[in-house]
Amino acid sequence: MTSKRIFHVVTSTLLLGLCSANAQETKIKFQDLPPAVQETAKAQSQGATVRGYSKEIEKGKTEYEVQLVVDGKKRDVSIDPNGKVIETEQEVAFDSVPEKAQDAIKHQAGGAKIERVEQVKSDQATVYEAVVHQNGKKHEIRVLESGEKAPPED
Numbered sequence: 001m002t003s004k005r006i007f008h009v010v011t012s013t014l015l016l017g018l019c020s021a022n023a024q025e026t027k028i029k030f031q032d033l034p035p036a037v038q039e040t041a042k043a044q045s046q047g048a049t050v051r052g053y054s055k056e057i058e059k060g061k062t063e064y065e066v067q068l069v070v071d072g073k074k075r076d077v078s079i080d081p082n083g084k085v086i087e088t089e090q091e092v093a094f095d096s097v098p099e100k101a102q103d104a105i106k107h108q109a110g111g112a113k114i115e116r117v118e119q120v121k122s123d124q125a126t127v128y129e130a131v132v133h134q135n136g137k138k139h140e141i142r143v144l145e146s147g148e149k150a151p152p153e154d
Helices: 003-021 035-044 099-109
Strands: 024-028 049-058 061-070 073-079 085-092 113-122 126-134 137-144
Touching (some): 035 061, 035 073, 035 085, 099 113, 099 137
Antiparallel strands (some): 024 049, 049 061, 061 073, 073 085, 085 113, 113 126, 126 137
């Protein structure tokens, strides 16, 4: 086997491994949600426009997501198979972010344009994720309400 062929085999194997390690998200219909998830989805979507539903399996755990629009802003709700809300991710106005978190975002952005901010709430914490645009590139800043740097996402 030539070294070029070995390289291609190794590269292909690595790429396959990476793809299978990532979460698998599948678009589904409301009727495909488990009954407990349907109840939570109904409650969470009151007064909202439903954009869609999905099922995701990551690290052997299944969760469902309801994609909504509330007052013109995107809101995603992650729900476990038993109907418990795991996390909500809501687009928010920058001026609604706590002052310490605003200051931390501005400081980390270093003058870059802040395109949008999302509030991510879970049992563990409330995190603010800001998407900033600088020098033709986008990157994300994650801070806690206190202004401290948030831990990386799982």
